[in-house]
Amino acid sequence: MNQATHYQAPDDSAPSQLQSIIADSVERLFAEQITSEVLARFDAGHAATALWQQVVEQGLPGALMAEEAGGSAASWLEVSPVLRAIGYWNAPLPLSETMLASMLLARAGLQVPEEPITLIQNGRLGELALSADGHLDGRTFNVPWARSCRWAVVADGTGQVALVDLRQANVSLEAGSNFAGEERDTLHFANARVHTSGSLQIADVQEPAWVFGALIRACALVGALESSLDKAVSYANERVQFGKAIGKFQAIQQQLAQMAGAIGAARMATQVALRSACDALQAEPGCRSSLAFDVAVAKVCAGEAATLATSIAHQVHGAIGFTHEHTLHFSTRRLWSWRDEFGSDSQWAEVLGQAAIAAGGKGFWAGLTQRQF
Numbered sequence: 061m062n063q064a065t066h067y068q069a070p071d072d073s074a075p076s077q078l079q080s081i082i083a084d085s086v087e088r089l090f091a092e093q094i095t096s097e098v099l100a101r102f103d104a105g106h107a108a109t110a111l112w113q114q115v116v117e118q119g120l121p122g123a124l125m126a127e128e129a130g131g132s133a134a135s136w137l138e139v140s141p142v143l144r145a146i147g148y149w150n151a152p153l154p155l156s157e158t159m160l161a162s163m164l165l166a167r168a169g170l171q172v173p174e175e176p177i178t179l180i181q182n183g184r185l186g187e188l189a190l191s192a193d194g195h196l197d198g199r200t201f202n203v204p205w206a207r208s209c210r211w212a213v214v215a216d217g218t219g220q221v222a223l224v225d226l227r228q229a230n231v232s233l234e235a236g237s238n239f240a241g242e243e244r245d246t247l248h249f250a251n252a253r254v255h256t257s258g259s260l261q262i263a264d265v266q267e268p269a270w271v272f273g274a275l276i277r278a279c280a281l282v283g284a285l286e287s288s289l290d291k292a293v294s295y296a297n298e299r300v301q302f303g304k305a306i307g308k309f310q311a312i313q314q315q316l317a318q319m320a321g322a323i324g325a326a327r328m329a330t331q332v333a334l335r336s337a338c339d340a341l342q343a344e345p346g347c348r349s350s351l352a353f354d355v356a357v358a359k360v361c362a363g364e365a366a367t368l369a370t371s372i373a374h375q376v377h378g379a380i381g382f383t384h385e386h387t388l389h390f391s392t393r394r395l396w397s398w399r400d401e402f403g404s405d406s407q408w409a410e411v412l413g414q415a416a417i418a419a420g421g422k423g424f425w426a427g428l429t430q431r432q433f
Contacts, residue, residue, distance in 0.1 A: 076135075076137075076138055078132070078134055078138045079134075079137060079138040079140070079141065082123070082134065082138060082139060082141050082142060083141035085118055086118075086120065086141055086142050086145045087141070087145055089114060089115070089118065090145050090148075090149035090151060091149070093110075093111050093114065094111070094149040094150065094151055094152075096387050096390070098111070098152075099150055099152065099387075099390050102152040102241065103241050107152075107208060108151075108152045108153060111151070111152075111153060112153055112155075112176070115153065115155055116174075119131075119132055120142055120155060120159070121155065121158045121159055121162055121176075122159075122162050122172065123138075123139045123142065123159055124136070124139055124159050124160070124162065124163035124166075125162050125163055125166040125172065126166055129166040129172060130172065131162070131163075131166065135338045135341075136275075136334045136335075136337035136338050136341075137331075137334050137335060137338055139159065140279060140330075140331075140334050142155070142156075142159070143156055143276055143279030143280055143283070144279055144280070144282055144283040144286075145283060146279075146280045146283060147279065147280035147281060147282060147283025147284035147285070147286075147287070147394065147398075148283035148284065148286055148287045149283075149287070150240075150284065150287070150390045150391060150394055152242065153176075154176045154177075154178060154204065154205035154208055154209055156276040156277075156279075156280060157176075157177065157178050157179050157204050157205060157209075157273075157276070158176050158177045158178075158209075159276075160179060160269070160272050160273065160276055161177035161178065161179050161211075161212075161213040161269075162177060163272075164213055164215065164221050164260060164268055164269065164272075165177075165213060165221065165223060165258075167260055167262070167341075168221045168257075168258030168259060168260040169258050170221070170223060170256050170257075170258045171256065173210070173211045173223070175209065175210045175211060176205065176208055176209040176210070176211075177209055177211045177212065177213055178203055178204055178205050178206050178209040178211070178212045178213070178226075179203075179204065179212070179213055179215075179269045179273055180200050180203060180212050180213065180214045180215070180247075180269065181215055181267050181268075181269035181270040181273065182200075182214055182215065182216040182217070183216070183217060183267070184267070184270050185200055185201040185202050185203075186198060186199050186200030186201050187199070187200075188200060188214060188249060190214075190216070190220075190222065190254065190257075194222075194253065194254040194257065195251045195252060195253055195254065196214070196222070196224060196249040196251075196252045196253075196254060197249055197250060197251060197252075198248075198249055199246065199247065199248050199249070200246070200247050200249075201236075201246050202236065202238075202244040202245075202246075202401070203244065203245050203246070203247050204242065204243065204244060204401070205242070205243045206226060206233055206243060206245035206247055207233065207235060207243045207245055208243060209226060210225060210226055210227050211223060211224065211225060211226065211255075212224045212226055212247070213269065214269075215260070215267065215268050215269040215270075217266050217267055219259050219260050219261055220257060220258070220259060220260070221257065221258060221259075221260050221268075222254045222255075222256070222257040223254070223255045223256050223257070224249075224252060224253075224254055224255060225253075225255050226247070228252060228253060230249065230250050230251055230252040230253065231247060231248065231249055231250075231252050232247070232248045232250070233245050233246070233247055233248075234246040234247075234248075238397035238398075238401070239393045239394075239396045239397045240390075240393040240394040240396075240397045241393075242394075242397065262340055262341060263339075263340040263341075263343045263347055263348070263349035263351065264340075264347075264348050264349055264352075265340060265349065265351055265352065270402060270403070271351060271352055271355050272337070272355075273401075273402035274355050274356075274358075274359045274402040274403050274408065275330075275333055275334070275337060275355050275358065275359075276402075277359065277362075277398050277401050277402050278326070278329075278330045278333065278355070278358040278359050278361075278362040279330055279334070280394075280398055281326065281362035281363070281365070281366055281395065281398050281399060282323070282326050282327050282330050282362060284366075284391045284394050284395050284398070285322075285323045285326060285362070285365055285366060285369050285395065286323060286327075287391045288369050288370070288373045288388065288391040288392060288395065289316070289319055289320060289323055289369065289373070291373065291377075291387065291388050291391065292316060292319065292372065292373045292376045292377065293307070293316060295376060295377055295381075296312055296316065296376055299378075306376070312376060315372045315375065315376065316372070316376070318368070318372065319368060319369050319372045319373070322361075322364065322365035322368050322369065323365055323369065325361050325365065326358070326361040326362040326364075326365040329354070329357050329358040329360075329361040329362070330358045330361075330362060332354050332357070332358070333351070333354040333355045333357070333358040335354075336349060336350050336351040336353075336354040336355070336431075337351055337355075339351070348432055349432075350430070350431035350432050353412070353415075353431040353432060354431055355408075356408040356409075356411050356412050357408075357412070357431075359402070359403055359405060359408045360405045360408050360409050360412070361405075362399070362405075363399040363400075363404060363405025363406075363408075364405050366395040366396070366398070366399040367399065367405075369395065370392045370395050370396060373388060373391075373392060374388070374392065415427070416428075
């Protein structure tokens with residue numbers, strides 16, 4: 061095990077004033093604006109343009125940026141209500157991607173565009189080659205919201221980030237989507253010009269777009285999981301069979317309890333990962349971070365909970381839960397999609413397993429307790 065210094069953050073478990081303000085504002089906005097009609101229109105191919113303008117007016121895309129860069133200087137814990145609300149309310153927006161991309165650009169000292177921004181981790185889901193004169197070649201798959209974003213942040217494993225204009229002639233796009241109908245496109249770069257680039261240093265994080273991307277998906281998964289649980293409990297208390305609500309039957313109660321337990325584990329693992337993200341961004345160069353370990357655990361827990369929860373939620377709802385008219389599918393289709401994005405639970409479990417094997421018997425316990433295989 062590497063014995064480099066490990067950054068220890070002070071205990072600040074109580075929500076900050078900024079976190080409370082963000083939570084109140086985003087919940088109020090999404091509860092009022094993201095209706096089943098809005099989501100149905102999105103499924104029919106209509107972008108939520110008005111909703112995007114409202115989140116911009118509230119300053120949410122730049123929440124993770126420093127104040128001198130035009131942001132709110134919020135921490136990952138403070139913006140966690142936004143990431144959770146994206147999942148709970150099924151927000152059809154490239155908001156979490158833009159928040160992360162803006163943070164990466166700002167920390168690299170680069171100007172952040174005002175439009176939506178997508179993310180590409182080079183070496184994952186395709187290969188890109190950056191020439192010495194600042195041009196990109198190659199192809200990458202499943203790029204989130206590429207059609208809705210003019211800009212993309214491309215990160216590599218050496219700490220470099222590049223901002224690319226996706227509207228230039230040397231970039232072509234093949235449209236695709238996930239189960240929820242969200243854009244997941246293939247991009248082709250043919251000597252495409254890089255708008256600007258810079259160097260990014262975040263503790264020992266080698267693939268920032270991939271690792272932080274997995275974190276934003278884990279947070280959204282928790283929100284969608286909580287939404288599906290709320291729907292299942294509400295339906296179980298309303299649906300009457302054999303003279304009483306089905307929620308009174310022990311078999312249903314056991315299923316819902318199992319679902320709630322898995323969601324609770326995912327929520328806690330995600331909170332730990334969010335705290336590690338705060339630590340990693342505050343750590344001095346040379347310090348080791350537990351971020352990669354904690355994000356892996358969070359994505360595994362959230363992905364496994366998504367598989368279990370979607371099954372139970374649809375069992376509880378019965379046939380009506382599979383109809384397009386019912387709202388359950390807005391959550392479950394996103395759970396099925398997001399559990400595989402930025403690394404599936406099995407992929408992240410393999411990362412943890414291989415690291416544990418490499419640590420060996422003598423290093424296993426220390427690596428587990430320090431969360432640093």
